[in-house]
Amino acid sequence: xxxxxxxxxxxxxxxxxxxxxxxxxxxxxxxxxxxxxxxxxxxxxxxxxxxxxxxxxxxxxxxxxxxxxxxxxxxxxxxxxxxxxxxxxxxxxxxxxxxxxxxxxxxxxxxxxxxxxxxxxxxxxxxxxxxxxxxxxxxxxxxxxxxxxxxxxxxxxxxxxxxxxxxxxxxxxxxxxxxxxxxxxxxxxxxxxxxxxxxxxxxxxxxxxxxxxxxxxxxxxxxxxxxxxxxxxxxxxxxxxxxxxxxxxxxxxxxxxxxxxxxxxxxxxxxxxxxxxxxxxxxxxxxxxxxxxxxxxxxxxxxxxxxxxxxxxxxxxxxxxxxxxxxxxxxxxxxxxxxxxxxxxxxxxxxxxxxxxxxxxxxxxxxxxxxxxxxxxxxxxxxxxxxxxxxxxxxxxxxxxxxxxxxxxxxxxxxxxxxxxxxxxxxxxxxxxxxxxxxxxxxxxxxxx
Amino acid sequence: xxxxxxxxxxxxxxxxxxxxxxxxxxxxxxxxxxxxxxxxxxxxxxxxxxxxxxxxxxxxxxxxxxxxxxxxxxxxxxxxxxxxxxxxxxxxxxxxxxxxxxxxxxxxxxxxxxxxxxxxxxxxxxxxxxxxxxxxxxxxxxxxxxxxxxxxxxxxxxxxxxxxxxxxxxxxxxxxxxxxxxxxxxxxxxxxxxxxxxxxxxxxxxxxxxxxxxxxxxxxxxxxxxxxxxxxxxxxxxxxxxxxxxxxxxxxxxxxxxxxxxxxxxxxxxxxxxxxxxxxxxxxxxxxxxxxxxxxxxxxxxxxxxxxxxxxxxxxxxxxxxxxxxxxxxxxxxxxxxxxxxxxxxxxxxxxxxxxxxxxxxxxxxxxxxxxxxxxxxxxxxxxxxxxxxxxxxxxxxxxxxxxxxxxxxxxxxxxxxxxxxxxxxxxxxxxxxxxxxxxxxxxxxxxx
Numbered sequence: 001x002x003x004x005x006x007x008x009x010x011x012x013x014x015x016x017x018x019x020x021x022x023x024x025x026x027x028x029x030x031x032x033x034x035x036x037x038x039x040x041x042x043x044x045x046x047x048x049x050x051x052x053x054x055x056x057x058x059x060x061x062x063x064x065x066x067x068x069x070x071x072x073x074x075x076x077x078x079x080x081x082x083x084x085x086x087x088x089x090x091x092x093x094x095x096x097x098x099x100x101x102x103x104x105x106x107x108x109x110x111x112x113x114x115x116x117x118x119x120x121x122x123x124x125x126x127x128x129x130x131x132x133x134x135x136x137x138x139x140x141x142x143x144x145x146x147x148x149x150x151x152x153x154x155x156x157x158x159x160x161x162x163x164x165x166x167x168x169x170x171x172x173x174x175x176x177x178x179x180x181x182x183x184x185x186x187x188x189x190x191x192x193x194x195x196x197x198x199x200x201x202x203x204x205x206x207x208x209x210x211x212x213x214x215x216x217x218x219x220x221x222x223x224x225x226x227x228x229x230x231x232x233x234x235x236x237x238x239x240x241x242x243x244x245x246x247x248x249x250x251x252x253x254x255x256x257x258x259x260x261x262x263x264x265x266x267x268x269x270x271x272x273x274x275x276x277x278x279x280x281x282x283x284x285x286x287x288x289x290x291x292x293x294x295x296x297x298x299x300x301x302x303x304x305x306x307x308x309x310x311x312x313x314x315x316x317x318x319x320x321x322x323x324x325x326x327x328x329x330x331x332x333x334x335x336x337x338x339x340x341x342x343x344x345x346x347x348x349x350x351x352x353x354x355x356x357x358x359x360x361x362x363x364x365x366x367x368x369x370x371x372x373x374x375x376x377x378x379x380x381x382x383x384x385x386x387x388x389x390x391x392x393x394x395x396x397x398x399x400x401x402x403x404x405x406x407x408x409x410x411x412x413x414x415x416x417x418x419x420x421x422x423x424x425x426x427x428x429x430x431x432x433x434x435x436x437x438x439x440x441x442x443x444x445x446x447x448x449x
Numbered sequence: 450x451x452x453x454x455x456x457x458x459x460x461x462x463x464x465x466x467x468x469x470x471x472x473x474x475x476x477x478x479x480x481x482x483x484x485x486x487x488x489x490x491x492x493x494x495x496x497x498x499x500x501x502x503x504x505x506x507x508x509x510x511x512x513x514x515x516x517x518x519x520x521x522x523x524x525x526x527x528x529x530x531x532x533x534x535x536x537x538x539x540x541x542x543x544x545x546x547x548x549x550x551x552x553x554x555x556x557x558x559x560x561x562x563x564x565x566x567x568x569x570x571x572x573x574x575x576x577x578x579x580x581x582x583x584x585x586x587x588x589x590x591x592x593x594x595x596x597x598x599x600x601x602x603x604x605x606x607x608x609x610x611x612x613x614x615x616x617x618x619x620x621x622x623x624x625x626x627x628x629x630x631x632x633x634x635x636x637x638x639x640x641x642x643x644x645x646x647x648x649x650x651x652x653x654x655x656x657x658x659x660x661x662x663x664x665x666x667x668x669x670x671x672x673x674x675x676x677x678x679x680x681x682x683x684x685x686x687x688x689x690x691x692x693x694x695x696x697x698x699x700x701x702x703x704x705x706x707x708x709x710x711x712x713x714x715x716x717x718x719x720x721x722x723x724x725x726x727x728x729x730x731x732x733x734x735x736x737x738x739x740x741x742x743x744x745x746x747x748x749x750x751x752x753x754x755x756x757x758x759x760x761x762x763x764x765x766x767x768x769x770x771x772x773x774x775x776x777x778x779x780x781x782x783x784x785x786x787x788x789x790x791x792x793x794x795x796x797x798x799x800x801x802x803x804x805x806x807x808x809x810x811x812x813x814x815x816x817x818x819x820x821x822x823x824x825x826x827x828x829x830x831x832x833x834x835x836x837x838x839x840x841x842x843x844x845x846x847x848x849x850x851x852x853x854x855x856x857x858x859x860x861x862x863x864x865x866x867x868x869x870x871x872x873x874x875x876x877x878x879x880x881x882x883x884x885x886x887x888x889x890x891x892x893x894x895x896x897x898x
Contacts (some may be wrong), residue, residue, distance in 0.1 A: 150798070150801070150833065150834075150835055151794075151795075152769075152793075152794050152795070152798040152799060152800055152801070152835055153800050153801050153802065153835075154771040155771050155772045155800075156771060156772045158771075159771070182795075183795060184794035184795035184798055185770070185771050185794055188770065188771045189771070245898065247890065253898060262794075262795065262822075262823050263823055263824060263825050263893075264823050264825040264826040264893060265795060265796050265797075265821050265823045265825070265826030265827055265828065265829065266796065266826050266827070266829070267825075267826065267893060269893075270823065270825075270826075272896045273896070277897060277898060278898050281898065292898060313772055315772070316774075316777070317768060317770050317773075318768075319766060319767075319768045319792065320601075321634070321637065321766050321853065321856060322603040322604050322605060322607075322608070322634050322637045322638075323604045323605045323762055323764070323860070324766075325765075327784065328765070328777070328780075328781075331777075331780050332777075335776065343768065344601075345600075345601050345633035345634055345711075346600075346601070346631075346632060346633035346711065346714055347714050347715065348714075349599070349601035349633055350601060351601055351602050351604075352599070352601070352602050353602065372714050373711075374711050374712055374713050374714045374719065375712065376712050376713040376714070376716075376719075377713040377714030377715050377716065377719075378714055378715070379714065380714065380715070384599065385599075386599055386601055386602075404770065407770060411772070441696065442897040443897060444712075444713060444716060444718075444897075445894035445895055445896040445897065446894055446895045447721045447722070447894040448726060448891040448892060448893075448894065449694065449702060449726060449727050449730065449741060
């Protein structure tokens with residue numbers, strides 16, 4: 001009994017599995033009336049509670065739950081139980097390109113401790129390969145835990161820490177590095193790594209999961225597989241986000257970190273490129289990567305990366321709206337903030353009532369960058385008088401940068417220099433593809449109607 | 450000479466027009482080598498400076514500039530010069546439905562004072578009909594100036610003023626009301642009117658222009674025409690935004706005000722519905738309106754509108770990000786703010802470091818509403834521990850409301866009551882279509898790749 005309780009199953013289902021000598025990891029065929037399912041037996045899902053639901057992982061990575069009753073027939077096709085640990089070490093092939101997987105927390109690597117059934121935010125290589133054996137086909141994997149946090153708790157200081165770890169890895173002969181990251185703030189971290197590590201020899205790949213790994217609909221294995229393909233095969237050396245490209249399992253998209261944004265609270269294809277195309281499409285089923293966008297930085301083993309990972313934490317991102325009070329700006333200046341990214345309206349406007357506070361801030365050496373809450377398009381402060389007034393007092397136009405990217409960039413620039421002219425110059429210089437000078441009409445998505 | 454300088458043309462072009470007895474308003478045919486253009490002669494465009502460029506307005510509303518040289522031939526086809534004022538009064542037909550056009554400022558009604566060539570943010574009916582004669586075909590128009598501001602300077606107090614004026618109009622037998630509004634904050638005002646006027650008998654239509662009326666590519670006439678069609682023909686009585694639906698001139702879309710957002714800094718089709726479909730499509734060329742979405746409130750002359758236009762101005766909209774400091778929340782509470790809408794991450798999260806400040810705010814009677822910077826999708830704070838913690842301390846989930854709409858709604862609710870339980874109850878109740886319980890997959894736009 002104890003064994004099966006280890007795997008979470010209980011009652012008659014636990015007894016049945018024991019009788020059939022089935023353990024998670026075994027390949028099984030389950031028949032129930034007209035339904036036939038073949039795949040890897042998985043531990044019980046916590047979300048099913050005490051219901052007698054058997055969980056089987058299909059070849060495409062999805063898990064299905066099958067309610068077991070008298071009509072259900074379960075056969076063992078192949079004994080590969082995790083407990084025997086025989087799959088793992090053998091499947092790591094030393095001749096494959098070395099990829100480092102850095103875990104920071106988040107949904108993707110959580111809740112896959114099959115033995116205890118408990119939540120565990122990180123894992124070792126054996127556990128990873130038990131769960132996603134396809135990864136061993138493309139790379140020799142090393143797993144390292146850098147952080148163990150929810151991504152909503154990310155900070156500029158932690159960006160610096162991740163950057164240092166990534167720098168260490170890509171300076172020492174790895175084919176690529178993957179960062180498992182919570183999706184909430186993944187694009188901020190991707191932008192931070194784009195700026196903090198210059199002259200990248202290999203890709204820095206962030207990936208995550210929109211559905212927790214203990215849910216049948218999890219996208220963890222799919223995204224991780226796609227991320228490994230990018231780490232190994234990509235001809236570019238940029239900080240990118242690799243996530244589902246649509247709701248199905250056909251492809252993942254590779255978004256330039258500085259141009260990507262989480263645009264949906266729950267969809268698998270939540271991440272999208274704004275004011276830019278994705279760099280590439282990945283078809284995990286075929287281990288294939290196809291370039292579709294512009295490549296800024298190319299992969300090259302001979303490149304020596306440069307680490308510039310100091311981020312100023314006295315920077316704020318502030319959105320304006322009707323009724324926005326200038327006292328918020330005054331407060332930030334009083335508190336010693338050195339930079340403020342404004343998420344203004346339209347072409348880059350803020351209420352005229354706030355202009356005086358901006359002016360005082362700029363006079364006191366605070367850098368103010370204007371972006372647009374429209375997200376799509378480009379700030380143009382020459383068109384209307386409010387914009388011209390803001391330019392005159394010294395507000396820095398953020399071009400077509402996302403407000404979030406401008407925030408990360410300003411924090412990074414102020415980590416390098418406090419010379420206001422230099423801050424303005426670097427802010428307006430394209431460093432890692434964050435400023436896209438050429439917008440084609442098709443960059444704007446097609447909306448349903 | 451003076452006459453032509455009045456219309457802005459100068460030098461040899463002024464002399465030529467004088468010789469041909471041509472005035473703006475006349476219908477002309479212009480031939481230049483293989484180019485033939487027919488339309489209404491317009492005054493000089495300021496943006497062409499002193500270049501000898503003749504401006505002709507085509508039947509589709511577009512203006513073209515033609516550089517006049519020796520090879521250019523200009524013929525008068527019909528004398529309809531504006532100066533003669535003979536078009537106007539005659540074209541207002543008293544038997545047509547009465548529509549009030551309220552101007553608040555913004556690009557749409559600006560820069561169409563042909564006689565002085567100066568910027569003039571508002572206009573009278575005669576001027577309007579000279580410029581957009583098609584409007585007189587569908588309605589009897591009254592123009593009223595409510596405000597003369599840039600829309601980035603809009604405030605909750607001004608929403609109240611517009612609402613009062615709109616209420617007065619729709620209480621007195623008008624078929625509909627149109628509000629000409631700058632696009633920067635149009636969706637905030639549209640949401641404010643959705644809440645401030647309940648039991649609407651007729652539609653409240655906001656429209657504007659993404660290109661200034663003095664530019665050849667202006668969308669003013671097109672949008673205004675579409676807005677009039679909605680005011681006259683729509684079977685619904687909601688606060689809506691009517692703007693270009695695509696880059697061409699085929700159709701305009703009618704967006705529910707509480708679900709619309711300006712998603713591009715400069716495109717004509719900048720306004721889009723988020724988490725909802727547009728209510729209708731308008732084909733101005735055919736004077737046609739087609740319902741495509743769900744209608745919440747129906748038009749009915751027998752409905753008595755209710756005015757509830759008090760908005761609390763001690764409400765803030767605050768976006769969180771990595772490194773967001775709780776001192777911003779503390780400051781707002783210290784300053785006596787009664788409501789804070791948080792634009793959090795993902796499913797509705799904020800850094801755990803801010804939870805204490807939220808708790809203190811709530812303990813002091815401040816209402817905190819959680820929305821998502823993803824924009825698309827729905828807040829769900831039951832999935833992860835951070836969300837559950839926020840729910841426990843009393844943060845109000847904003848469901849699928851846009852952060853901007855939640856901000857307007859909270860300001861409106863706090864204008865009605867300060868009872869925290871009542872605030873929560875109204876916040877979570879669907880008032881004007883701002884909460885959409887059913888999301889279909891196609892609400893997410895299709896992104897280019």
